[in-house]
Amino acid sequence: MELSEAIVLRxxxxxxxxxxxxxxxxxxxxxxxxTISLFLSRETKTIRLENLLYLCEGxxxxxxxxxxxxxxxxxxxxxxxxxxxDES
Numbered sequence: 341m342e343l344s345e346a347i348v349l350r351x352x353x354x355x356x357x358x359x360x361x362x363x364x365x366x367x368x369x370x371x372x373x374x375t376i377s378l379f380l381s382r383e384t385k386t387i388r389l390e391n392l393l394y395l396c397e398g399x400x401x402x403x404x405x406x407x408x409x410x411x412x413x414x415x416x417x418x419x420x421x422x423x424x425x426d427e428s
Contacts, residue, residue: 369398
């Protein structure tokens with residue numbers, strides 16, 4: 341599973357566990373609802389680490405607790421483009 345996909349699944353899991361909607365998470369985290377929605381709908385595949393930290397604060401958990409979940413076992417970074425010059 342791709343890392344961004346795992347992050348989406350974890351956010352959705354926490355929304356369900358905490359009985360929250362994206363609106364509630366936006367209010368509690370300060371991250372715009374549109375940013376959350378674009379990521380959850382996979383219209384964008386990247387999320388800034390700062391925004392993920394704010395989302396965790398909105399959920400009332402620490403960043404380490406976010407990643408301490410079985411969904412992150414065997415994740416990979418697909419379509420990662422390496423610069424050939426970096427390999428020398």
